[in-house]
Amino acid sequence: MLPGPHTVRNQSILMLAGLAALIAALLAVGLELPPAAAAVLGALLVVPLPLALARQPSLRLAAQREDNIAALAASPHPLLLLDAEGQLLAFSRGLHQLAALPPAAHRQPIQGLPAPWQSLIVELHAEARRNGSSHRQQWLARADGQPALQIDVHCVQLCGVDASPQLLMTWTPLPRPEPALHNEGPPELAERKRAFLQTLIDVIPQPVYIQRLEADGSHYLLVNESFCASHNRSRESLIGSAAAELLDPLQANALLQEDRAIAAGSVVFREEQAVDASTGQERILIVSKQSCLSPEGERVIVGTHFDITPWRLAEREVHQALDRERSLRERTQSFVQRIIDVIPYPVHVKDAHSRYLLVNEAFVRERGCSRAELLGHDPNQIARLMTDHKASAREEENLRAETSLREDRAVLAGDTVIKEEHNHHSVTGEERFRTVFKCACEDIEGQPAIVTAMFDITKWSIAERELQQTLAREKSLRERTQAFIQRFIDVIPQPLYIKDAQSRYLMINEAFARELRRDRSSVIGHSSNELAPSAGIAADSAREDAAVLGGAVILCEKRDQPYSGAPARERIISKRLCLDVDGQPIIVGHHVDINALRAAEQELQDARPGPAPG
Structure with a gap:
């Protein structure tokens, strides 16, 4: 109802x-x-x-x-x-x-x-x-x-x-806490905290800065020595100044919009070109910026510039060298092609008794004989004409003659000869490579004849040999580059590693090996799943690797064990995707141990007086 x-x-x-x-x-x-x-x-x-x-x-x-x-x-x-x-x-x-x-x-x-x-x-x-x-x-x-x-x-x-x-x-x-609440404690403690942070960023060899976003733009709160050197300014002149003072008006407006977006939650990681203020030379930088809260609860922007100019210039030089090599090879190919088109290759025709019936000018020049000396004679008879040559040359010519007669008999029996020869010219002694084609046919009178064409491929073979030598040099260069990268990452004091798409370690630095308490050989080639101290850590690492391979950027803080039985430590984990020299996706990971920082924060917190009783 x-x-x-x-x-x-x-x-x-x-x-x-x-x-x-x-x-x-x-x-x-x-x-x-x-x-x-x-x-x-x-x-x-x-x-x-x-x-x-x-x-x-x-x-x-x-x-x-x-x-x-x-x-x-x-x-x-x-x-x-x-x-x-x-x-x-x-x-x-x-x-x-x-x-x-x-x-x-x-x-x-x-x-x-x-x-x-x-x-x-x-x-x-x-x-x-x-x-x-x-x-x-x-x-x-x-x-x-x-x-x-x-x-x-x-x-x-x-x-x-x-x-x-x-x-x-x-x-x-909610009301913003008064700054005095965050500055309680001995003045020297606050000064030590600031000095610690300043020292921490000063040891970073690349420019690092911290800014506060105000209505007229970003103002520098902290800068490291590398940042001062890159702008040829003193620290005192930079602290408190606006970032726009270092740029022209157009760039300053773009920077203001970017910093506002960063303060709203965006993250900047890009490559850009700049000019060194001290030298006027071009620099290529990786710019990384994002916002966070300061200990006083104020939104600040932390940025850094990594100078990758040497690598980009080296990459540019490699590309230019490859372009030159490619251009040289194309010109050589064109030159050789023109030679083939213009100069006829040796061709001759022999009868069933291997006597020369026809020879062209190229063959005449190759043999160093007149046409009359060649026609009507077989290779053995031509070899006996070389009375004024060295004994070794005559012996080699006799061997060639016997080989030619044996091939002629095979061709007359129905075979086709296609082969390459590597020897020295019987007249000039020069090294040569040739491709020899032989087949049987009938002459104009219907008699069996042997047609031979010899293509000189000396230039190609030498080029191939030089290419193999070049490849060997490139392989050696790659090995040296690999060794250089290994030495380069070994000087990084924080653990750093490179893994392939299957999460197997390709490269690790010494800090990472120390963190795992393993030697390098026991880590390379093994996956993080095999080396993780627990199944949970292995699962977390696998999920992160899958996310990075999907295009995500991992930047998080974790508390875990670097190896089995180790005490848990606070670490910042950073993982990103890139391509190796072969174009394959790899995962680059970096760990920053902030255990000491967290301990210092706890000591600072413990040092602050509690609320007054009553």
């Missing part, structure tokens, strides 16, 4: 009254509003009941829903209303101001939020759908790049006027 109209109306009244009370309570707790203000705002959200009850049922619900959404959208408090599917119902004016969204974002405000805000909304929505409510406190950077705020977010699931589930989120910015 369906409920009567009075029953439906009574249920609607109770539902709306309950909704108003629940919203008022949530606002009073989440936004810390006075009870009266929370009650008024809760009543506005559900719209006065007499107005709702005076309308037709369907029109009443639609109008009430629109009034609720309009009231939420106009609220000066940061509020967000979503439906059960996560679709936007209302985005308050207060939340628009809190996130510092531009005016153009009012049509699609959620899409205009920075990525961390959007991720938080999705997480809270999903959790509230499961549990009825959710809560987070999180530092969030605003869309205009201003310092991040710590925001307390509550999400509760409600029942809308049409009985559909809706989720209301309240966003409460």
Whole structure:
């Protein structure tokens, strides 16, 4: 039996009254509003009941829903209303101001939020759908790049006027801690902390800097010695100065936009060309920048420039050398081809008794005899004409003659001779390579004849030999390069390794071997799964490697054991994908041990006085 109209109306009244009370309570707790203000705002959200009850049922619900959404959208408090599917119902004016969204974002405000805000909304929505409510406190950077705020977010699931589930989120910015709270303790401790950080970045041989983003751009807080040297400026002149002072106006504007994006959560890792301020020479740099929170809770930008000029110049020189070699080979090929086209190759025809019937000029020149001396004679008779040559040359010529006669008999029996010869010219003594073709046919009189063509491939064979020698040199160069890279990574004090797509170690530095307490030979060729101290660490490494091969960049902090039985240590793990010299994907990993840093942080925390009693 369906409920009567009075029953439906009574249920609607109770539902709306309950909704108003629940919203008022949530606002009073989440936004810390006075009870009266929370009650008024809760009543506005559900719209006065007499107005709702005076309308037709369907029109009443639609109008009430629109009034609720309009009231939420106009609220000066940061509020967000979503439906059960996560679709936007209302985005308050207060939340628009809190996130510092531009005016153009009012049509699609959620899409205009920075990525961390959007991720938080999705997480809270999903959790509230499961549990009825959710809560987070999180530092969030605003869309205009201003310092991040710590925001307390509550999400509760409600029942809308049409009985559909809706989720209301309240966003409460928490007061920023006073700097004095973070600077408590002996002044020398704060100075030691700053000196430690300065020393830490000074030992890095590449430029490192820390910036604070302000309204007019980024300003340097810390720079290392390498950064000062790269810009030919003193540390004192750089600290506090704007980064835009080192650039022209166009570059400064681009830098400001980039730094704002970084402060909003973006990460920069790119290669760029620059000019050395001290030498004026071209430099090729790998630029890496991202934001983080300082110990004082301030959003800062950490950046570094890695100078890869020698490698890029070497790569450029290799490409130029290859282009020159390719051009030389093409010219040589063209030159040899022109020689073949212009100079006829030796051709002769012999009868069934191996006597020369026809010879061309090329064969005449090769033999060093006149045409009359060749015609009508067989190879043995020609060999006996070499009376003025050395005995060794005559002996070699006799052997060639016997070989030629033996081949002639085979050809007359139906075979075809195709062979290559490597010997010395019987007249000049020069080294030569030839391809010899022999086949039988009938002459114009129908008598069996032997046709021979000899192609001089000396130039190709010598070129091939030189190419093999070049390949041997290239192989040696590659081995030396491999050794150089090994020595290069061995001087890096932090563990570094290179793995193939199957997670097998291809190269490791000495620091990594020390970390595993293994010698290099027992690591190379083995996978991280075989060497991991536990199945869990092996599984984590396999998942990370798969993600890197899929294009992800791994940069995380872990606490684990470097080897079985070792104490757990805090480490920063970095993994990236690149291609080796053969174009195969490889994984480059780097570990930075921050155990000492975490210990220092703990000591600093322990050194701070606790809150005053009472």
